[in-house]
């Protein structure tokens with residue numbers, strides 16, 4: 001039962017208090033990153049005791065929800081960590097029917113929530129902007145899920161969105177076995193670079209024209225290269241085409257993509273022409 005569409009869940013709060021935090025998931029994560037979390041906590045305790053308590057509560061809430069997923073069988077096993085980023089960690093796990101999935105867990109962080117607000121403000125899909133840090137992060141994770149859904153429905157090459165709860169997003173895993181697909185930035189010699197460029201340009205165009213979105217952080221860092229095809233990830237900051245900054249972000253996305261292909265020696269078309277083609281206007 002979802003309470004509100006901002007994804008902030010209170011109904012489990014009581015249960016959360018009853019549940020122990022040293023649960024299955026906690027143990028599973030132990031080997032992966034507990035040390036890291038502990039060191040962050042120790043640092044925060046040194047800084048201010050109050051913040052440290054708040055931070056650990058958020059951790060426990062996340063542990064609680066992931067543990068629930070493990071207990072209900074939605075998740076079978078957490079295999080390992082794929083990426084530890086500033087804003088989120090990404091894990092490889094096995095879901096229902098042992099399907100490989102990627103779990104992206106956003107960190108509850110006040111600095112992150114501050115810049116996130118800029119992207120949420122002006123997006124007609126989000127009328128009320130919460131002040132609470134965790135609520136902003138939940139909204140942000142929900143935004144990535146919604147954006148993935150829109151892009152996926154438009155037939156675009158993004159991981160299939162599977163599940164969202166608070167700051168926990170589960171999506172299709174892109175990779176072979178335990179080896180996740182490389183980022184395009186690590187590919188110096190793609191097999192058919194011109195075809196690849198055209199596929200990415202097609203992505204930008206369909207995302208704008210059919211899904212009415214601009215990615216906003218598109219570059220060789222957020223494109224995976226899988227089976228010689230580009231798969232676009234990290235779509236949380238994408239804004240609708242009505243957003244006041246949509247055009248600025250679109251120009252930046254186009255520049256980033258063209259820069260990468262120029263760097264690897266591909267003759268690129270005129271970026272300005274492509275921009276007008278995307279927004280469907282004659283110069």
Ligand SMILES: Nc1ncnc2c1ncn2[C@@H]1O[C@H](COP(=O)(O)OP(=O)(O)O)[C@@H](O)[C@H]1O
Nearest residue numbers: 083085087088090102159172173174180233234
């Ligand atoms: N669905 C996925 N399948 C495989 N690897 C993924 C997937 N999503 C993300 N990753 C890996 O995790 C890294 C970080 O994910 P990303 O969404 O870009 O978050 P951020 O850049 O904010 O840390 C990616 O660069 C990629 O290596």
Ligand SMILES: [Mg+2]
Nearest residue numbers: 221222233234
């Ligand atoms: Mg990224």
